[in-house]
Amino acid sequence: MPAISIDTFFACSLMVLLVLSAMAGASKLLYPYINNTDYENIAERYRETSKYLLLNNGKPSNWGQKGQIVPETFGLAKAGSDNPYELDIDKVSRLNSENLYAVSYAQIFTALKMPDVSLRIEIKPIFEVAINLTATYASANDTVYKFAISTERHGVPVQAELKCYVVAENYLETNHVYASNGEAYVNITLSNDVSGPALFVVFAKAVCDAKMVSFGAYTFAHNSASPKPRGTFLRLSPFNYTLEASFIYPEIILSRAYALTFNYHSILTKTESGNQSVTYSLPHFLDPSPTLMIVTGWNSTSFFTEWATYPQIPLQTGANFASSTALSNVFAYTYTVTVNSALYECTVWLGGPRE
Amino acid sequence: MKSQNKGQIRIIEAFLAVLIIFSSFAVSANLTVTQNTTKHDDLASVGLQALMKLDSDGSLGGYIDDGNWTALRAALNLVLSAGVCFNLTVYNEQMQQVNTAVISNGGFSSQEISFVEYVCASRGVVFRCYIIHLQLAVAT
Numbered sequence: 001m002p003a004i005s006i007d008t009f010f011a012c013s014l015m016v017l018l019v020l021s022a023m024a025g026a027s028k029l030l031y032p033y034i035n036n037t038d039y040e041n042i043a044e045r046y047r048e049t050s051k052y053l054l055l056n057n058g059k060p061s062n063w064g065q066k067g068q069i070v071p072e073t074f075g076l077a078k079a080g081s082d083n084p085y086e087l088d089i090d091k092v093s094r095l096n097s098e099n100l101y102a103v104s105y106a107q108i109f110t111a112l113k114m115p116d117v118s119l120r121i122e123i124k125p126i127f128e129v130a131i132n133l134t135a136t137y138a139s140a141n142d143t144v145y146k147f148a149i150s151t152e153r154h155g156v157p158v159q160a161e162l163k164c165y166v167v168a169e170n171y172l173e174t175n176h177v178y179a180s181n182g183e184a185y186v187n188i189t190l191s192n193d194v195s196g197p198a199l200f201v202v203f204a205k206a207v208c209d210a211k212m213v214s215f216g217a218y219t220f221a222h223n224s225a226s227p228k229p230r231g232t233f234l235r236l237s238p239f240n241y242t243l244e245a246s247f248i249y250p251e252i253i254l255s256r257a258y259a260l261t262f263n264y265h266s267i268l269t270k271t272e273s274g275n276q277s278v279t280y281s282l283p284h285f286l287d288p289s290p291t292l293m294i295v296t297g298w299n300s301t302s303f304f305t306e307w308a309t310y311p312q313i314p315l316q317t318g319a320n321f322a323s324s325t326a327l328s329n330v331f332a333y334t335y336t337v338t339v340n341s342a343l344y345e346c347t348v349w350l351g352g353p354r355e
Numbered sequence: 356m357k358s359q360n361k362g363q364i365r366i367i368e369a370f371l372a373v374l375i376i377f378s379s380f381a382v383s384a385n386l387t388v389t390q391n392t393t394k395h396d397d398l399a400s401v402g403l404q405a406l407m408k409l410d411s412d413g414s415l416g417g418y419i420d421d422g423n424w425t426a427l428r429a430a431l432n433l434v435l436s437a438g439v440c441f442n443l444t445v446y447n448e449q450m451q452q453v454n455t456a457v458i459s460n461g462g463f464s465s466q467e468i469s470f471v472e473y474v475c476a477s478r479g480v481v482f483r484c485y486i487i488h489l490q491l492a493v494a495t
Contacts, residue, residue, distance in 0.1 A: 004362065007362035007365055008365060010365070011362075011365030011366065011368060011369055012365075014369045014372075015368060015369055015372045018369070018372045018373060018376060019372060019376075021376075022372075022375070022376035025376075026376075047397070083411050084407065085404065085407075085408070126433050126434070127433060153432075153433055153437070154437040156432070156437075158433065159429065206429070206430075206433060207426070207429070208425075208426040208427075208429035208430040208433065209409070209414055209426070209429075209430045209433070210414075211408075211411075211412060211414070212430075212433055288412075334401075334436050335404060336404060336405060336408045336434050338408065338411065341412070343408060343434070
């Protein structure tokens with residue numbers, strides 16, 4: 001065999017071998033990234049969509065303030081705000097299904113104008129407040145209730161100032177406590193002349209930043225039967241700085257109504273009174289805090305306290321992705337948003353079919 | 356002589372093939388870098404938003420003016436998502452470090468660290484401008 005043939009055979013074999021191994025190696029190396037590009041594009045698209053929802057007003061821009069209006073285009077930002085990620089208090093409240101003027105998921109989905117994208121929104125305080133009744137000491141004239149209050153975020157204690165309110169029939173008491181390591185104990189003394197059930201409300205303001213305010217509420221029996229779950233007697237719908245209390249039963253008589261924030265509280269005045277509902281005017285408190293409204297009243301012979309917050313949070317609305325993560329591309333984006341000067345955590349889930 | 360030259364050309368061709376293969380690897384390496392940048396942008400966006408929220412009412416400048424590094428660390432801990440490690444450094448206009456204590460929630464165990472630069476003006480009587488460097492990583 002001539003030497004040239006050996007050379008040619010050797011060179012060709014080497015080239016074929018190298019090209020084949022290079023192709024195999026390159027395709028193995030690039031395949032996940034080529035495949036991932038689609039994934040990254042979807043993630044980027046969803047991220048921009050989630051930002052759009054929180055940075056745009058929607059159409060009309062004041063759809064939050066007008067209960068009968070269903071938004072044409074969905075957006076939660078406060079109209080005319082200079083502060084990015086500042087959400088409209090009424091738009092947020094209308095996401096809560098407990099609100100009389102709530103927008104349904106079908107309406108949100110239509111207004112989103114993205115038929116291949118499902119949406120879920122959750123808005124909650126930056127940290128949690130947990131209240132537990134640990135002991136009760138009854139005497140002839142009064143009863144002492146001992147509450148354990150904890151403030152934490154994802155299990156980590158949060159140093160906070162606490163403002164406590166106790167509401168019963170024609171009774172309002174306030175208390176100030178400091179939770180240095182995210183835990184505090186409060187003793188509440190209620191006279192046995194006061195009718196319950198009573199409502200214990202705690203506002204917690206993070207020591208490091210006054211804009212981070214959370215709350216908790218605990219209803220307990222006092223000279224009364226066990227309290228009924230929230231929403232048994234009234235449906236409370238805060239909206240455009242008014243509170244509409246719709247009766248669940250016809251024979252309800254309302255007594256006092258209160259609006260509470262961390263620094264302020266006031267008794268609400270009725271602006272409209274009908275057979276099946278009463279409307280109150282809500283004050284504009286200059287306080288970076290959610291407003292907690294309490295309406296007290298009687299249903300035949302039993303006293304009750306009902307409460308709601310403005311903005312009406314915590315809330316979760318939209319599609320449930322719990323069972324569909326295997327079949328869909330679901331992405332979650334968490335933002336810190338401002339509603340009425342207070343900070344909240346907003347998580348937006350967006351999902352679509354896996355390609 | 357002629358046949359020897361032909362053999363040399365084949366060898367050169369083989370080297371050219373090797374060159375092509377290495378260039379394909381170089382292209383692959385660049386693609387990898389692009390992916391990392393996207394992930395970094397995500398975390399940097401979270402960090403920037405956290406600083407913007409703290410600065411929305413002048414709190415951020417207030418912490419720095421007062422030298423309240425403990426409160427600044429606690430506020431960042433609350434605003435940033437759980438599992439995000441951060442390390443913050445504050446500089447003045449002359450790029451001299453202002454913070455006298457470490458503003459961090461632990462060491463970085465991740466290789467991928469995002470960086471955010473934020474300029475903050477204090478709202479005190481005396482105008483001061485601070486340059487904030489925030490490094491972020493996902494705890495692993």
